[in-house]
Each structure stands twice: as structure tokens, then as C-alpha cells.
Amino acid sequence: MTIEVRVPTLGESVTEATVATWFKKPGDKVAVDEMLCELETDKVTVEVPSPAAGTLGEIVAGEGQTVGVDALLATLSEGAGAAAPAAAPAPAKAEAPAKGGAAVDVMVPTLGESVTEATVATWFKKVGDTVAQDEMLCELETDKVSVEVPAPAAGVLSEILAPEGTTVQASGKLAVIGGASGAAAPSSPEPAAAAAPAPAASTGKDVEHAPSAQKLMAEKGLTPDQVQGTGRDGRIMKEDVMKAVVAPAPAAAPAPAAAPRAPVAAEDAAREERVKMTRLRQTIAKRLKDAQNTAAMLTTYNEVDMTGVMELRNEYKDLFEKKHGVRLGFMSFFTKACCHALREVPEVNAEIDGTDIVYKNFVHMGIAAGTPQGLVVPVIRDADQKSFAELEKEIAEKGRRARDGKLSMAEMQGGTFTISNGGVYGSLMSSPILNPPQSGILGMHKIQDRPMVVNGQIVIRPMMYLALSYDHRIVDGKGAVTFLVRVKEALEDPRRLLMDL
Structure with missing residues (x-):
């Protein structure tokens, strides 16, 4: 039996969203209520759970595609054993097996109701350290509370994927525990099946870029001026950042800050300390x-x-x-x-x-x-x-x-x-x-x-x-x-x- 996965209600007056991330690919087994993908609207991130247990069939709306309310996202074959279609593989973040032992992913824990992202505040361990199960690995900061992340298993911390200061999404990956670091580099983004929408003209108003795009820009050292936004009102989506990484645009002159800081004398600047504000x-x-x-x-x-x-x-x-x-x-x-x-x-x-x-x-x-x-x-x-x-x-x-x-x-x-x-x-x-x-x-x-x-x-x-x-x-x-x-x-x-x- 084929079940349709559709866009849920996005909120009052919100009529469309962008597919940000697929957590599954065609052929993957999924459990009921397991997260299939993440949608981004102008203001919030919406997770789409699986309506039933089975096998993910065809992904109709790929990452970066804009979809309306109740639009078809994918199909699901109810029950076990349904084969995935040979064509239309969705981009997946594959990971190579660890060498010398099974690798265990360290994931972002549940952050709380309506909380979709956090900032990595402190790592208590470094790559190469031996850790015991349930030993504290790092601490995350959300808008209100701090969340400690324990080790899901004993082993060696082989790779830290989200260093201190990185913004991570709920259910994102923080690190890998295993005998050796075997994580492969993220696969290159596939070109979108549909033609990308024309870049939106600048409207002169503040635009809140997609959280996943902001995170990726921070990781790649890019500024919004170096990325061409294709979302509504020029909003930058994750796919736009990935395109800019593959073929970076010529660096634009930095725009003046909205409220520039008053000039500071050189001898005073040398005695200042600049500290990033916490999320709280x-x-x-x-x-x-x-x-x-x-x-x-x-x-x-x-x-x-x-x-x-x-x-x-x-x-x-x-x-x-x-x-x-x-x-x-x-x-x-x-x-x-x-x-x-x-x-x-x-x-x-x-x-x-x-x-x-x-x-x-x-x-x-x-x-x-x-x-x-x-x-x-x-x-x-x-x-x-x-x-x-x-x-x-x-x-x-x-x-x-x-x-x-x-x-x-x-x-x-x-x-x-x-x-x-x-x-x-x-x-x-x-x-x-x-x-x-x-x-x-x-x-x-x-x-x-x-x-x-x-x-x-x-x-x-x-x-x-x-x-x-x-x-x-x-x-x-x-x-x-x-x-x-x-x-x-x-x-x-x-x-x-x-x-x-």
C-alpha cells in the first residue's frame, strides 16, 4: 500500500515552505513518527514525521524546492520490504564505516518544545580522548537553558563535527565515537531537478535567512553578501550557500553596519576584550x-x-x-x-x-x-x-x-x-x-x-x-x-x- 507524505499545516498565514533537509533517502526503512525531512518557512523550521512504518519510495520534492501547504513531498510503501525506485536518488549525507570498529554518532538531544537549534558552548573532550558511556562530552546553549550531551557509548572521540560556537539543528550530528575517524566528506550537492527561481531583488528590508543557511555560512566562512539568496525576499537558503561553496561569487564590498560603532583610539582598542553574546x-x-x-x-x-x-x-x-x-x-x-x-x-x-x-x-x-x-x-x-x-x-x-x-x-x-x-x-x-x-x-x-x-x-x-x-x-x-x-x-x-x- 502506498502512502503519501504531504506538507503539514505551517501556521497562520503561512502558505509555503522550502525543503531544507531530507534525513532519509529512497529505500530507507522508517518507523512511524520518525523524522523524514525538515521544512523551512520565513520564520520557523517544521519537521515532517513519517505517517506510517514502511520504506521510503520516491522523493517528489528535493532539498531547496519550494512547496505549498498539503503539497506531495514523497511516497511511502507501508510495511517492510518495499524496494526503492532505481531512479531519482535523493542527496544523502553518507558516512563511511569506521575503520577498526563500529562508529557511533553523537547527536543533538531533544532541546525542548519549539526549540530547533542550539549553540555548542563547550567541549569537555578533544579528538583522541577515550570516553566512558554517559560521560559528558559537551554543553549546548539554547535560548533559555544549557543542555549537556553525554557519550552514547564508550570508545574514542574520533571526530568533532560541530566545534565550539557552531549553531546546530535539533537532531544534528555533533561528533563520532569509534576506533578511528572514518567520516567521509559531505557529498557534493546535486543540482536541483527544477530550475532554480530567479534571485529575488533586494527589498531594502531585514530578511531572516534560513537557520541551516546561517549555520553553513558560518562553517564555510561566508557572509550573506557572498551568497545569492533565492528564497522569498532574497532569503538565503541552505542550497544557496552550498552553490556558493562550489562556485564562490566575486567578493562584494562589505555593507556598512546598520549601527556602526564609534571610532576607538588604538591604545584603547588594545585594552578591550570582545566576547560573543550567549544565546541566552x-x-x-x-x-x-x-x-x-x-x-x-x-x-x-x-x-x-x-x-x-x-x-x-x-x-x-x-x-x-x-x-x-x-x-x-x-x-x-x-x-x-x-x-x-x-x-x-x-x-x-x-x-x-x-x-x-x-x-x-x-x-x-x-x-x-x-x-x-x-x-x-x-x-x-x-x-x-x-x-x-x-x-x-x-x-x-x-x-x-x-x-x-x-x-x-x-x-x-x-x-x-x-x-x-x-x-x-x-x-x-x-x-x-x-x-x-x-x-x-x-x-x-x-x-x-x-x-x-x-x-x-x-x-x-x-x-x-x-x-x-x-x-x-x-x-x-x-x-x-x-x-x-x-x-x-x-x-x-x-x-x-x-x-x-
């Missing part, structure tokens, strides 16, 4: 700038007398730790107070989706945590349903794993509101930036003794400034001020939380 730092920078560019961000301030919380904490902290095995901190009080206020002002817990407002009848609380690699925001799911002890345990555990770089992508997704505590670093006042697509973020600050007037008397009280940044497109000033006042009231008299007042 690049993502933080992009998301923060996107938040400023997208949201109508505004910040409102208030202050809270922490006497009530501190007295309650001092009275019960020993008993609390003895019973629950975790220290009673301030974060559980602030989380409870925010959940209480979000029920009264639900738009602060909502998000904008096009022309709709999506209200959340739950609170997934993001707790910003500083790490040596940068700021990350683990999410406490259903924080409004958790007790003080449950909150303290989960906040402490996720904070510890964040500092160790052990958080998964899933643990940092889905937040509806965020709390950021700059006070642990000594910050007295700041304006936090929204964590898109959320509409609100609360900034905590340093607790400082200040003279306050209470009942006509000047007394010394432990005070903290609070800052609520919010998206003014969805949250009005009245709602923002009301939210902050409710948080202040709940913290100054924690009994209100018990009475739901």
Missing part, C-alpha cells in the same frame, strides 16, 4: 526590546510597610521550617498578595491576542531569578491554588535549578504575571520591563528603615517601594493603582489574605 543574552535583549516596541508600557509606584509581614514571619518561621522542611521567606507573601489582587483586577493577568483580550482564570506566576548566565523566569503553575509551604518549596527548588542551568523550557513557559525582586541586589527603586505576552510585572525592592508618620507620630518602619509596570493598552491607570493598593493592603495586614479581604 541575545534572547533577553531581543525580548526586552520587543516588549518596549510592542506594549504601551507604563509604571505606577507605591510603598509598603513590611512590619506586619516581618512580625508574622519572625513569630512562625521556626515552626514553619520544622513542619514543612523549608524556610518561610517573603516571596510566598508577595505571591499570595498578587494572586489576591489579580482576582479583583483580572486585566493585569490577561493578554492581548490581536483584537481580543484573553482573560486567565488561573495564575501561573513567573518568579524572575538572576543566574550567572542571565535573567530567567521559572513559572509556578496554579500559584493561586497553592499554600504558603507549597509556594516556598517550589520557588526555592526552581531558583536552585535556575542557578544550575537545569530548568527545562516547559518550566519557563506559560506565565501570566511576573514578580521580580531587585531588592536582593540592593535596588531601592526601579521600573521593571514587561515579560511578553504578559500585561503586568511587579518589582520588589530593598527593605529600608525610614521615618514614617503613623497616627501623628514619627516612627521608624521597614519600608519597601513597589513598582507595577503594565501594558496601558489593556490595563487602565485605575486598574493598575487598584492592583498595587490591594497588594499593599494585603502585605501590611497579612490577616486580610486569610479573610479574603
